Amino acid sequence: MLNAKSLRCNDLLVTKPIWKPQETTQTGRNHKPRTKEKIQQGYNPFMRPELIKFCPLCGTGISQQFRYGQERPVCPACDWIFFADPKVAAAMLLEHDGQVLLVRRVNEPYRGLWTLPAGFVNAGEDPAAAAARECLEETGLSVDVTGLLDIYTGREHSRGADFVIFFRGRLQGGNLNPADDADAAEWFDYSHLPPMAFRATEFILGKYQPK
Numbered sequence: 001m002l003n004a005k006s007l008r009c010n011d012l013l014v015t016k017p018i019w020k021p022q023e024t025t026q027t028g029r030n031h032k033p034r035t036k037e038k039i040q041q042g043y044n045p046f047m048r049p050e051l052i053k054f055c056p057l058c059g060t061g062i063s064q065q066f067r068y069g070q071e072r073p074v075c076p077a078c079d080w081i082f083f084a085d086p087k088v089a090a091a092m093l094l095e096h097d098g099q100v101l102l103v104r105r106v107n108e109p110y111r112g113l114w115t116l117p118a119g120f121v122n123a124g125e126d127p128a129a130a131a132a133r134e135c136l137e138e139t140g141l142s143v144d145v146t147g148l149l150d151i152y153t154g155r156e157h158s159r160g161a162d163f164v165i166f167f168r169g170r171l172q173g174g175n176l177n178p179a180d181d182a183d184a185a186e187w188f189d190y191s192h193l194p195p196m197a198f199r200a201t202e203f204i205l206g207k208y209q210p211k
Helices: 035-040 127-139 199-208
Strands: 063-067 070-074 088-096 099-105 118-120 141-153 163-174 182-189
Touching: 088 127, 088 141, 088 199, 099 127, 118 127, 127 141, 127 163, 127 182, 141 199, 163 199
Parallel strands: 088 163
Antiparallel strands: 063 070, 088 099, 088 118, 099 182, 141 163
């Protein structure tokens, strides 16, 4: 039996940015959205190199220079280079008695549509452990990770992942109770699946459903 520790995929781990959103006050009727609101709307300066204006190490104004095959924000004083890291998520395919476990999204985008239990991999976290953690957080069910299933590439929305790593799991215990990013969690027959939020989910369910 495989577990999260035996399925290490550390080459795909990402690092959290040290930048932290700061609240700004609202001034007037036509105020600009606060930073936190912008992020919820898909604004993320660490995913947009053109918005990097100052070096985080020395404070010098950034210039655009051709480095490592493309133009990147570079500090002319200390030679710091900004690299936009990909975002990595992990998802769990959990089946029981011929049915698959799905959760309904409570947040935008695609609120009210269904997907596999999934979420972003934390810095320093093994993706297999992340998939098991997200399943527990969103459904209340604990699982053993039994295999690395597939990797799906391509960001589907502005706050989405560039890579989704799919794992297969075996149900261990717990009580089905949606929470965190889900307002519903249910078992579905493959012949009666609800509307899906993501192409990645449709791809995995279509490829790995029992024949």
